[in-house]
Amino acid sequence: MFQRARLKLTFLYSLIFLFLFWSLSAGVYLWMNKYFGDTGIDRYIHTNSERFFNGRKEERNEPPSDIILDELRDTLVIIDALLFFIVPTLAWFLTGRTLSPVQQSYEREKRFLADASHDLRTPLSILSGELEFALQKDTTKEEYKKIIASNKEEVTNLIALVENMLFLSREEVQYKSSQKEQVDLTDILTERIAIFQKAAKQKKIQLEFIFPKQSVVIKGNAQLLKRLFTNLLDNALQYTTAKGKISVTLAQKNTVIVTKISDTGIGISQENQEKVFERFFRIDTARSQKGYGLGLAIAKQIVEFHHGSIHLASRVGKGTTITLSFPLITQNPGKNQS
Numbered sequence: 001m002f003q004r005a006r007l008k009l010t011f012l013y014s015l016i017f018l019f020l021f022w023s024l025s026a027g028v029y030l031w032m033n034k035y036f037g038d039t040g041i042d043r044y045i046h047t048n049s050e051r052f053f054n055g056r057k058e059e060r061n062e063p064p065s066d067i068i069l070d071e072l073r074d075t076l077v078i079i080d081a082l083l084f085f086i087v088p089t090l091a092w093f094l095t096g097r098t099l100s101p102v103q104q105s106y107e108r109e110k111r112f113l114a115d116a117s118h119d120l121r122t123p124l125s126i127l128s129g130e131l132e133f134a135l136q137k138d139t140t141k142e143e144y145k146k147i148i149a150s151n152k153e154e155v156t157n158l159i160a161l162v163e164n165m166l167f168l169s170r171e172e173v174q175y176k177s178s179q180k181e182q183v184d185l186t187d188i189l190t191e192r193i194a195i196f197q198k199a200a201k202q203k204k205i206q207l208e209f210i211f212p213k214q215s216v217v218i219k220g221n222a223q224l225l226k227r228l229f230t231n232l233l234d235n236a237l238q239y240t241t242a243k244g245k246i247s248v249t250l251a252q253k254n255t256v257i258v259t260k261i262s263d264t265g266i267g268i269s270q271e272n273q274e275k276v277f278e279r280f281f282r283i284d285t286a287r288s289q290k291g292y293g294l295g296l297a298i299a300k301q302i303v304e305f306h307h308g309s310i311h312l313a314s315r316v317g318k319g320t321t322i323t324l325s326f327p328l329i330t331q332n333p334g335k336n337q338s
Helices: 002-033 037-046 064-136 143-168 172-177 185-202 221-236 296-306
Strands: 181-184 206-210 214-220 247-251 257-262 311-317 319-329 331-332
Touching: 002 064, 037 181, 064 296, 143 296, 181 185, 181 319, 185 206, 185 214, 185 221, 185 247, 214 221, 214 319, 221 247, 221 257, 221 296, 221 319, 296 311
Parallel strands: 206 247
Antiparallel strands: 181 214, 214 331, 247 257, 257 319, 311 319
16 A cells, blocks of 8 residues: 555656756756847857857857757756656655655554454453353352353453553543653652552562662653553562562662662563563463553553653563663652651
8 A cells, every 4th residue: 555655656756846847947948048049149159259169269150059059958958867767766765754654653553453453352252252151051149150250350351451552542642731740759659569569468479669868850740650650560560470579679870760670570581572562562371361462562652751761671580670761850858768
């Protein structure tokens, strides 16, 4: 589709510009012929005959004006012939540069819809199968409870998936309308970690927060930052095995705030570490069975919205460390953590 569009645009642009250039050439020649014809050119040449004829005074068989106009015509023909090859080549290059972002956006949206359809189909198929099973045979009260509980879990997963998809689909509008203010990252991390402490204890995972010496503040959106750390902590908790450890650090380094979330989980292979920030990317069934591959994609979008950077380092079987960097806005020395 885009190849055909590129060919059509190249042909259209080439036709327009060649017509303009050739019309300009014809106009220049006619203008020179009309206003600087025999009278004007002959007068100028006779006045400067030595310069035109290298000091020779002999008569020319052809009027000087015709010589000048013939040379001008030949020059214009050569230029127009060259433009016949140059313009289409340049138009092909420029249309490619113009359509490339559109094509990339189209491919991303196409892949997004395909992945979303696939991930919606799976839980819906489970729901349909369980309900069909419950309707086709006599089922005890306990079996009904299990089916309902399973359905409720799938519905919860569907709600989370749809919310994440809506977040990604409206991210540009949401970000443009988001109001930024001074936000204390220490307070946000303290609150998020407190929320995950209960789940960490149930899984027998140690979750610790190494407080900075002084509170650090960035300019951003508090709700987006809460979602960011919720996604990252939830990932770390899901993929860290029992008796493991999750460590969160927050520190200021010159004019940058650095946050690290490290876990002793299953880790990610080297070839997949760059891909984990893509929408719906999941490494394998063991790691992705509890998620839809949107958490880190959303995290990256939020970090970029705050003009920060996100980096992942991991070793299979050893764990993963995600490093976030944000520009420092201010520092409040009056608030200390212990």
